[in-house]
Each structure stands twice: as C-alpha cells, then as structure tokens.
Amino acid sequence: MTEIPADNSPRRLSNAYQNWYRFSRNPTAVIGAAIVVIVILAAILAPWITPYPEHVGAVVNFRARHLPPSAEYWFGTDNVGRDIFTRTIFGLRISLLLALVVLGTAVPVGTVLGLLAGYFGGWVEIVIMRITDIALAIPPLVMALAVAAVLSPDLINSMLAIAALWWTWHTRLIYSITRQIRTQEFIEAAETLGASKFHILIREILPNCVSALAVKTSLDCGFVILVGASLSFLGLGIQPPTPDLGTMVASGSAFLPDSWWESVLPGCAILVVALGFNLLGDGLRDLFDVQEVR
Amino acid sequence: MEFLAFLVRRVLWSLLVLVGLSIVIFAIARIVPGDPARMALGPTATAEQVADLRADLGLDRPIVEQYGRFIAGLARGDLGRSLLNERPVASDIRDTFAATFELVLFTIMLAFAFGVPLGVAAARWKDRWPDNLVRVFAIFCAVTPGFFLALLLQILAGYVLHILPTTGRLPPSMDFAADITGLVTIDGLLRGRLDVVLEGLRYLLLPSIALAAATMGQIARITRSSMIDVASQDYIEASRAFGVPERVRVFKYMLRPSFVPPLTIMGLEFASLIGNAFVVELVFAWPGMAAYGIRTILQKDLNAIMGVVMVSGVFFVLVNLLIDVLVGFVDPRVRIRGRRA
Amino acid sequence: MLERDGWLRDSFMKWQGAILLGLKWEQGIISMNMPRILAASTLALLMTSVAAPAMAQVVVTMNTVQIFGTIDPAKISDYTDYMAGVNLYDGLVSVDSSGSIIPELAESWTVSDDAKEVTYKIRDDATFADGSPVEASDVVYTVERLLRINQGPANLFADVLAPGSVVAVDAKTVKFTLSKTFAPFLTTVPAIFILNADVVKEHEGTDDAQEWLANNVAGAGAYSLKSWDRGSQMTITRNPDYYKGFTGKPIDEVRWIITNDEATVRSLAASGELTMSSQFQSPETYKALVDMGRFNLVTQDTATAFYLKLNTQIAPTDDIHIRKALALATDYQTIREVILPGGELSTPLPKVFAEFHAGDIPAPVYDLEAAKAEVALSKYAGQPIPITLGYVADTKFEEEISLLMQANLEQLGFVVTQKADPWNVITEIASKPETTPAVNQIFFGPTYPSPDSMFFTQYSSKAAGTWSSMEWVNDPEIDQLIEDARGTGDVAKQAEIYKTLQHKLVDLQPDVFLQTQTVQHAMDKCLTGFEAVPMQSFDYDFTRYQWTC
C-alpha cells in the first residue's frame, strides 16, 4: 500500500493541539508532568543546581555530622557530614537510570512479543502467554534479589533481573489490544488488499497501542523506581559513596528517630518521583481514554 | 460441572506454571559463577572435600539428571540442604512460612476490609469530597515505598506515640509456641490464650498496615471504578424502579458484581505483595520466610534461595487458584461458562 | 477493572468546591455508629499491651547481630556460635578475663617436661545436665568425634592430636599426648566442649549424630536449650542442678534476640524488653539507651585488634612505601574519638598480652605530608593510583572509616573504589590473593588466649587463604619465628621471639594498626559480671553474671 499524502497533516496538527488543550485542562496530568519534568531536569542539572556537588564523593566532615535541616543544609547532613539535599538530587539520577534501563528493555521486548502473540495466535500465542504466566508468579523484587545474589550484588544485575520479568506486563497489555484490533474491519481490509503481516503489525496495529503503551510506561516508571529503591534499601544498590535514594533511606534509618531527616527526606524524594510518574500516567489515561491499563 | 471442568483446567494449568517456574529457578541456580560446593565449604576446604560435596550434591551429573533430582526432591517436599548450616531448607522454610502466612493473611484482610468500603464510599459519593479524598489517599498508598511506609510507621507508632510494638511477633517475655497452625493468633485462640491473641494482633498491626497500603489503594481504586461501572447498569436502575432500597442495591446488587475485579487484581498483584513482604519483614524484624529469604540471599545459600523463590511462586499460584474459586463463587457467569468474563 | 474515569482528574478542581460547600456529608448509606464504636474500642484494646512485666525469674534479654549457625560442639566456629556453646556446654578448663586458664570440669592438670603430655583430673562431682557423671571416656569420645568431623575447633588440633592420642587413664583421668611440642596447646583446650557420650551415641545414626546435635544439647553446661528459632531468637534456661552450683542471684534464663537493626534495639529497650545490648551497636544507640536511665554503658578494652589489612601481593599495596603511606594517611584520632571508640594499637599484638607486647614501638601517627613523601618514594609515584577499599557491608562505622580513608587518599593521588561486601563474600574473596582487595577492614581477636593465635593465624604462610590473613605475608623468616615460639615451653624465650616478630611486622607494615577494640554494652544497671575474655565469646558465659536488684 502506498501512503496517502498531505491530507493527514492538518488533522494531525489539530489533533496535537486538541490533545494539548485537553492535557492542559487535566490537573492530574499537569501536576504529574510538572513533577516528572522537574525531577528529570534536576537530575540532569544536578552538578549546577546543588549547593555541595562535591558531596557526592568521598567528603567527610565529622564536625558537621547529623546536622538537622537548616538554611545551610536544606535537608540536613548525614553521618559523615555530607549535604543530604545534594545527595538526594544526585540520587535521582540512579533512580531514573534504573527506570530507563529496565523499561528500555522491557517495553520493546514486551511489545514485540505481545504483538506476535495477539496477531498470530496459535502456538505463538500459547508459548508466549504461558511464559508470561510463569513470569507473573515470581515477585520481581525476589527475582532481583536472587539473581543479584548468585551473580554479584550490584545494581546492573538487579536491573536486568527486573527487566527479565517486567516485559510480561507489557506483553499482556499489547496482547489484549492486538486481540481486539485483529478482528476489526480495517485490519481485514488491509489483509484483503494483500498487505504484509509485518506492515499490518507495524503500521496498523502498533499505532493503536501507542497510547496504552505511553500510559503503562509512565505508570511503570514509578513502580520500577519503587522496586529499585527497595532493592537498594536491602543493600543491593550501588557502591558508596555514589548517592542512591534507597541506600540513603536504609543507612539513615540507623539514626532514627533523632536524625529523622537522613532517611525521611530521601524517602520523600522517592515518593515524589513515583507520585509524579503515577499522576502523569493517570492523566494520560484520561486523555487517551485508555481503558486497558489499570 | 462446567465450573469443575474450569477448575480442573486451572489446576492443570497451575501445575504447568509450576513446572515452568522450577525450570526458571533451576536455570538461575545453575548460572552461578563459581562452585556452589566451594562456596559452601569455604576457602579452607581441600579439593578432595569439594569434590566429595559436589558428588554429594549431584553437581557432577548431567544437567538434565540434576534437574530430574531437583524435581523429584520438590515432589517429596525436599528442597535440599542449606549449603551453610546443612539444615534441610524445607524445614527452615516451614518454620518461617507460618509467620509470613499470618502476616500476608492479615494484610489481605486489612486491604479488603478498608479498600472495599473506601471504594464503595468513593463510588457512592462520586466526584464529591469523599471520592476525592479516597482517590488522593489511594494514589499515595500506591506510590509510597513499602519500606518507607514501614519506617514512618515505626517512628510514629513506636517512638513518637509509644503505642505499638515495632519488632517481632510477640513480646520476648511471652512464653508461647505456636505449634498447632503456626499462626500466633489462631493458635492463641485454640489454646484459649486471649493475651497471646491480643499481643499477636498488636504486633501484626504495623507490619500489615505497611504491607497492605499499596494493595488497599489498588483495591479502593478498582472497587470504585467497578462500582461506578455497575451502578450504570440497567439492572441497578431496574431494581430501583421496583422499589428495592438503596442499602440493598449498594451492598447486595452492586457490591457483589463489583467484587470480581478487585479479586482478580489481588491475584495479579499478589507477587508484588510477596516482594514487599521481604522489605517489610526486614524492617519489623518479622521472623518470616521473607526475612529468611533475605538472609540466605545475602549469604548466597543457593539451595535456600531456590527454595524461597519456589515457595513464593507456589504461594502465588495457590492464591490465584483460590481466587479463581472465589470468583466462580461470586460470579455465576464464570461458574456456568467455565471461564472468566 | 477498567479504570476509565480520570480518577484524580477532577479531584483537584472539585477539592476547592468541596471545602467551600462546608464539606457536607450526604446522609449515610448505613448507620455508621455501631461499627465505628466497635472499631474504636478494638483499636484502644490493641494499643494497650497485655504483656505482664512482673516475673519471679531473672531473665536477661540480649540482642545479637548474627544468627547462631550451629550448636554442635564439633562445628561451632564463630563468635556467635561460641556465645551459645559456652553456656550450653562445659570444657575441661575455661579462661578468665586475664587470659589465664581456669578449672572447669577438670579440677587440676599436669604437663610433662617436654610439654607433649597433658593429663587432666576430672572433678568427682562433675555431672552432665541429665545427672550422669562426666568421665574420661566422654572426653575421649568428644575429641575423637571432633577429629572425625574435622570442622570448627578441629583446626586448632590438626597437627598435634591424632586419633588415639587421647586416652582414659581411669574413669576420672584423661591424658592427651601431642605429636609434637605445641606451646599454646593448654590455651586451646577450652575450645573442646565435652559431650555426654552415652546420650550422643543413642542418636549417632550414620552421621555421628550431626543432625541430632544440630538441634539438641548433651553436655554439662550450666544452661539448657529452651527454644531456638533460627532466624530470630534463642532461649536457654538455667540447670538448677549444675554441678558447680551458683552463687548470689544467678541468671535464670537468657534470651538472645537476633537483630542488627539499631531501631529494633532501641525499641526493645524502650519497651523494657532488653536487658543487655550486643557489643555492635552504634554510638547513637548506646547514647539513646543510656538516656533512658535504666542502662549503664559498660566499656572494656579487649584483646581484639582492628586492622586495615593490606594485600601485599597486589598493586599498589605490594609496595612497602604505599603501605607506609596508607599508615600515615590514617586519621587514628578521628576514628577513635568520633567513629569507633578504641584503645591504642601500636603493633600487631594488643597490649593485653603484657609480657609479650613490644612496648618500645611508638604508636602510629597521622601525617599527610609524610604520607605524600612515602608515595613519592614508591614505584607508583607520579601517576593516579587505583586502590580498592574493602569493608563489611552494612557496618556503619566501617563505611565511615572507608569514606574517611578515601577522602584522605584522594588528596595523595589515589583513585579509590569502595567495595562493601557481606561477610560471607569476604570470606570467599579472601581465599585468593587476586580477589583480595588492597585494603580490608578486619577485626581479629585471639581464638585462644595465646599470642600464637594472633601471629600464626594472621601471618604464617601455613594459615594463608582466610579472612584473617588477607595480608598474604608469606615471609619464611616470619614463619620460622612463629614456629620457634610454638616449639618452646620457655615463656621468657617466647616473649623474646614475639617482640622480634612485632618489630619485623611493624617494619613490613602489612597492616595499618588502627586500634584495639573497646567493647561496649548497654547493660541494665541490675546486671553485673561482664569481663572481657581474650578467647572467642567466653565473656558471655552467664554463670559469671549476677543480678543485683
């Protein structure tokens, strides 16, 4: 099939405008998007916007240890006298990186398998969907722990382990959408016209999954970050002195309740990031009216 | 009868999942770099001792035979011996599983006991302030990391208010062995020890709240949307036209069909609930399987790790089977058609 | 299941409206009063503890940071295992706080002139917990079983005892014949916990009763096992018929709660459950406990030394100048005063071994300029020097020390990698020089009250490949000196050799000698009796404790 030119573009433009308009009138989405944008910018610009960028490294100042939040140290200091605000902002980097790596692996893999299972059915469907059933039975956190334990306890292994289970959710999602679309008339029409299976999958079905994928991915960002934080809380995070939010909560918890800021404030940072992605996902769901994604 | 067929299919299906799970776990266990036998014996062991242990563990056999032994062991409930303390893994897990089971059971009860009414209230006063409150509450529940909530609860209830115990399952000074079912509260009841039951509940409260929050938030959300969905159904309007009071409509005609989605979600989310239990048990020093799992994982106790993951998977599968039965019980469409709507 | 409405979409818009409307709650669907009252009263009930604090018995609850691995006397090896072992079992002899050997089941012993034969005379009234008498045959059985299983304390006797070398002279006399002169032998005997042979044989099975003794006790100890939940607790109770009897107000029951979580320890203390803390709490926790008013902070110097073990086989610590630079770049004072309280350590041997300690060696100093000069002398001078600092994961003070070291070393041109590993991983990487990090924070205390324990285990090439010898010294001269000291029964001569050894080791600088460990326990003001003992965890023998209230 040849493309139908020109006619599309003005409609697309107005679509984009319409979407933007609806988006901007949706407070959930706007707040979520604002949080996400601020978090990402803060992580990227961390060296320039934090008061003590050198505190991500091995800086010890035992005279300034366990200081409560003040104008000088917004989030207080930790057990070796480093600025927790600086370390929290830098800690966002690891969280975002984790989400990027996990979803960067899980989403493409999950999407492709979901498309295949949904479109071809038969043995392909049985094999793929049965594997997802198996993967669903393993808690991602436990899997990550186990893999990290048998390999070596570091963040990369944990990420891979999470990614190895996470794709199943995307597969299930894309599978159910594909199944619905497969029987619709425009697919039948394309098939009748002799379009290749590849064409149908990529040009006809995939675009119909995009909005659901966007919603799911946004929601998942939040949850992957939570799982990652749990892992580093359990001691499978990145090696010190590199700041990592989950690790900060864990090490700060030894000084509870007196130095509450050492664990509570980084913990709030995790919460805010997860909240941002969740609100954004919820907002997008309203916007696209995607019902398939919980 | 269709339902029976449905259940039989689900059971067979679950078995297949378990076989797949065992293969995954076995594969993970065999990609370990280094020699499990060497790891178990420590650096001072001689090559001869290592070879002995390898033979003992069957590590020198072909991989398929090793898997066969693993499965045969599983079927007998034998998960091998801990590489570190040589105790049978199965008995260690049995000892600790009861505590986890009690925690999870209580957590699910909490999640439903609060999630469903919250969802009902939100749907009943849709778009009014109770609804908004529930929705904000639910999203915070969903995005608060389990370990963080656990810590916050520990500070608040344990240190600031001094009202609830923050660690363990029972006061150390309390002499009580939960040796009937392994569940402190149930055994307390069976033995007529009301003090034990009350203490058990006090100790359960904080960990289960920390663990329940995320699930409860989900349940409230799903209950709300499914109640709203059901409320717009013709049959609810019909029952209204026939003069059935609102109380009956909400709590009977709407709630029951609305119950299926939260149950289904519970099943799907159960894996992440177990995952969270690992963190929560650690924070509250809850002597459960999850805490045991963390310990063995950090110590690279291979057999124990495999056992813990396997048992988690089996737990997941069993809970989902149970949920299938419950869904069939709640929704005759499933029972009659023999499949989920 | 399908969440189709914008479930937060309107909440923010409507929020304001709801507040303006005065938050009017529509008429309830059902009467809320009854459930609410029920819920409130249930909650109130849950908030009040029903645990009765009053107890006629003296119960000591102590937290410990590691799980008990095993209670089989032929397998116990670490500090925590011995904590249980020393209470559940008795040996022929024991050790006091000065490191002297004191009688336990044996009332006396004689040593032959060549120090190769030791004969113990067992007390007439010595009985096992089941009331049966302790006899020489029990000792023979215990040692034979220990050598057969060849784990745990067996390594202490590997070269000196063979099957058949222990014989019962009569019912109450037992003779050990050593295959060679081994001066520290007498100090290793407390590690042999005597088994009730008759009972054990009943459960021998095919595995020398290993399975049975993993969960059961058959000894002569003052306490017996009451309950043991591997992951969380162990409880032991006093045997009223203990053959040595008790004086004063003894401890009736000891409960160990296993947790390494500071918050847990504090909440246990706050709720009145805790009697005695472990020795591994953070300064903040000790302070919090003391502030509660019920606890004393009991501080004692020990024979345990805290080292930075430097791997002498890999770059850059294979260079003596780098090792000297590391020693000079260590801020001993900050570590001792801020991070971890401790005593001065100037040689590999703590001052507790007074007769053997080389007092002429000055304490190490912190001098970054001198350190720079040493780096300049090394073969790695003039380039960034990568170095790995290893420590035990989740140990707050070790992480702090490691960060402090990194901050100082980066000023000297080192490129530092931190490596936090769980303890069992450390034991694994310590088995090869290539996997051993350049710098390792390690505590080492004598496993028997003899300087030999410090030198042989850490520096002899015969003991290479364990976490206690991560220096990989492998120096024939040092090996020889250690053997010489073992081979002589003459204490003055031993002291001479040990002092020479210390000088050599300080010159070689295979370690940064950080400090001696000061143990601290927060102890209930009513509990007395803790005296540090230079052997394993013999200081938690609860027969030595008293309740004074």
Added chain:
Amino acid sequence: MSQALLSVDNLSVDFSTYGQTHHVLKNVSLDVPARSQIALVGESGSGKTVTMKAIMGLLRQPPATIAGGRIFYDGRDLLTLPDKERLKLRGTAMSMVFQDPMSSLNPVFTIADQMTTILKYADRRLDRQRNGRDRLARVHEVLTQVRMRDPERVARSYPIMLSGGMRQRVLIAMALLSEPKLLIADEPGTALDVTTQAQILKLLKDLVEARGLALLMITHNLGVVRETSSYVYVMNKGQVVEHRPTAELFAAPREDYTKALIAAVPRLTGGTRFGTAEVAP
C-alpha cells in the same frame, strides 16, 4: 381528566449540566385511563424516556429538576406526595417492564433471589405479611402466568442460563409481582428477534387484557403501536405534537413529524428515511 388512572398535566423537566439548562420536557400532558392501552411514541431523545422516568419517580435530581406540572395517579399528585407514600406506589401499583432483557437482570443472582427481594421490599412498604416460602410461591405463580413451562427451574436459574425471550418474560413477571394497576412498558422486546418480539407483545397484550390493567407502551416503533394500543401520543423534542386514537393516526397523520415516523415503519431492509431528524442534546 381526573377520571384517568394516570394523568400527566403540563409537565416540564429541565436538565442542567455544566452550568447549562436544557428544557427537556415542555408542558407534556397525557392521560392513561384505567384498563386502557396507550402508546407514547417518539424517536430517541424525544423525551418519552424522561416522561416515563418522571412518572416512575426515577429521575435523578440533580441534574434533573421538575420545572412545572403535576402527575396524578388515582387522583393523587405524585409530585407532592411524601417520599414514603410514593415509594409505596413504585413497583407495586405502577410497575415497569424493562426494555433490554440482556442487561436488566442482575447477572450474579438467581431469578428467584431477585424476584423475592423485590417482593420482600414491596411487602414491607405495603405492610403485607408474607414469609419467604409464600413469596417464592408467588414468584412461581407469576412465572407461570407469563407462560413459563418450568417455573421452578427458571426461578433457580441465573439470567445467563435463560434465552432472551425467557428473560424478557421474567422481566414482565417481575412487573406483575405485586399486581399493579398500571404497567409501563419501555419498548419491550426491541433487543430480541422479530418473532420473539411478536410473541412477547402478544403475551403482554393478553396479560393486560385478561387482568384489566392499564398499559402505557413507550416505543419508537409505530408497528408496535398499531399492535398494542388504542390511543397514541406522539412526542418530538420534548413536546407532545399529536395525540389521537391509533386507527385515526395511521389513517390520517396530521403532523409532518408523525408522517415521517409512519413512513419509516415497516422497512424490512432496514434503514429509515428518518435519519436526518434532529436529535436533542
């Protein structure tokens, strides 16, 4: 006018959504005399469903408000009646036959459960004493009246186990449970195939005639009107545009709208000429 069993007098209903007010019903008047069969016809959006809901007291207020008019049943103005009194009428003296047999029955309860529940609360409202066994007997009785062959089995069934026609008959039975005087039927059978629909309509007509009930048939289908009613009201855009005896209306429709409706009726091929008719928001 006051002789009629049901009499709607100048009823106006407004809907307000998003700050805008729509006049959905404008001065609607209609009479349903006892034992008569009246039809209210109009396409979707014409206001016939709102009229029906207003009569049954099912309008949700807000968003709806009754802007004016009165509704008399048996001489009493329903709109001024206390809630409790009105509830006594709903589902008992005046009852409804629902349109969609597939969605108007609760899928997770048995027919008997749903019907006895309705009966239980009807009894309670009317202070009737009846125990569970008697209620079930009544359910069986009504099911027999709607010509169910095996009423016990039907009662035990879940809706999913019954065919569309059977479910529609169950819906009729539900309406008859408390022996109403007025039956309002909302396009019964439209969701079924033509043959079944014809059977249902026949059944309904027979029942109404046999028991001397008044029937208000609400429909968009003039074919149904012709079959079931003697007098017809035509609604368009919230107003009654024409009302006459059925035979007269078919013989000589006055309004263009009615003509269009009639022209649209018996097209077997589907599709109507009527697709352009305006639809109220």
